[in-house]
Amino acid sequence: MSARGIIIGAPRSGSGKTSVTIGLLRALTRRGLNVRGAKSGPDYIDPGFHAAATGKPGVNLDSWAMGPDLLNTLAASVATDADYVIAESAMGLFDGIPGEAGRSGSAADLARLYRLPVILVLDVSGQSQTAAAIAKGFACYDSDVKIAGVILNRLGSERHKRLTGDAIEALGIPVVGAMLRDPTLTLPERHLGLVQAGEYEDLMGHLDRLADMAESALDIERILELAGPFAPQGNPKTPAALPPPGQRIALAQDAAFTFLYPHLEAGWRAAGAELIPFSPLADEGPADDCDVCWLPGGYPELHAGKLAAADNFRAAMHDFAKTKPVHGECGGFMALGEGLEDADGTRHQMLGLLGHSTSYAQRKMNLGYRRAIFLHDTPFGPKGTEIRGHEFHYARLIDAGTDAPLADLADGQGNALGQFGGKRGHVSGAFFHAIAQA
Structure with a gap:
């Protein structure tokens, strides 16, 4: 089976995309699927959670720091032995640095390059129908970046879910998840980002709670249907990103x-x-x-x-x-x-x-x-x-x-x-x- 892939994006950091990504990775792994995680940009902490959730190494896919050959080779390395690849965006979906086309460091670069659909995680606390305007803006901003669905996060009630979800689906964008506020699922942070995976006393217990959340709050079957073909053409002879400094x-x-x-x-x-x-x-x-x-x-x-x-x-x-x-x-x-x-x-x-x-x-x-x-x-x-x-x-x-x-x-x-x-x-x-x- 060829791999299929999807990007979990958001308008900004702190929207909940890491919890969604980890929950999905762990839930799919528990179902017996061969799933791999990837992270756009230079974040070195999240790939550790991806690895813990799947039992397979995480990888950074950084369109600014990595040349095209290396980027394609690393992308191919995760796609080759996977049923599904879940790529997590850094910061906001389109956030990167100005410069050469396709080399901004943003997750949007990966979406364009590999034609990967995006699931947008929206923190809708403090708003309802306005979330539809945000979703529409993302859907229209770049025709080469497909917003395939939306996950609503930090909902306050069923009424809040209905008002927000109905407004987004009226645009033709499917809502594929709805998560109520639950501070117990929040990953603790410190000055360089999340507390690292290896420092949890009960890491797998926390990952399984996130997977339980994904099973109950997300339409996982629909998300898998929305994933697109992912077959990067990497060159296995591409040298290492940095040569080994010694034997x-x-x-x-x-x-x-x-x-x-x-x-x-x-x-x-x-x-x-x-x-x-x-x-x-x-x-x-x-x-x-x-x-x-x-x-x-x-x-x-x-x-x-x-x-x-x-x-x-x-x-x-x-x-x-x-x-x-x-x-x-x-x-x-x-x-x-x-x-x-x-x-x-x-x-x-x-x-x-x-x-x-x-x-x-x-x-x-x-x-x-x-x-x-x-x-x-x-x-x-x-x-x-x-x-x-x-x-x-x-x-x-x-x-x-x-x-x-x-x-x-x-x-x-x-x-x-x-x-x-x-x-x-x-x-x-x-x-x-x-x-x-x-």
Whole structure:
């Protein structure tokens, strides 16, 4: 059977599309269907929930950061072994950045490229018939993006459902779900988005409650009927988004270091690399027989005291960095510095492999797509390598240190942002999350 796909979109973040997506994925998996989840854009948390709900890896499909060949290959990888692919939109359906056609980073790009129908999740709290005007606007905004149906969320009563649903269906747009307000189904959040899937004490219980919601509140059979054929023409010989930084990669992996994109891990493994996990919070260091050490993003600011007390981790990192490359992204970059201020303003000693210091007490949100051209040979590749990625953090530099800058940085539209990050000996790091080579 060829895969069929659908996009779950919304006018904005917070409309309920993540709960709907996870509930659908889990409900279909419980029915015995082979279903895969995908996420538009650079969000690295939601794919973890998709994976937990289905038992299969999630994937990001980012039309801005990924070139067409890579995007098609990743899309084909999820479609090849699936009955249905449920793709969740980031932010609002059409939200992206201006620029090259089809490369805005929005879920609408995926809808146009793969002719995928969209189910629109509308938070109708505080309105009734007005929701029909919103639905009509979405239906008319872009003729290449098909709004196949609507799910009403946060309804207050059966009367509210009738008034809202009748007005939308009068437009010829089917209402395929209606969910009453239920705060117990809300996924908890913190400063970088949802609390991650791996941190729930009863994750599967919560996923099954979302699946029960989907079974009772959504017309799942109708949603499956509305799904369209999904057969991206990917090239299996397309290289990994980033070449493996080494044959054996020591990967920090625990509650403080969690943000490694699924497509990077899969691409490195497919290229023959081995990933050897270790836990800084358990006072472990990288294995001596690894070629490179990678500290991904995460939440070191929530575990700064424990990291500061991890003497074996510190000593092992210093020994490793004497002869082998070490790279830190975002949270990993924070851990590589001299010090980190937690939310209370308490300063904790970090690894000191780079000279900067960061603070989560003096917060400032940094969010957006980024282009980086590296000024040195690094685990990303030789000097001059250009990488597309993004920043999303609240911590800020309070001391830039004196290390050589790592790269020239620009925003998603190419506007120069100056030099960033740090490089000292074999050690490099930056707030930048790499997604793919340009």
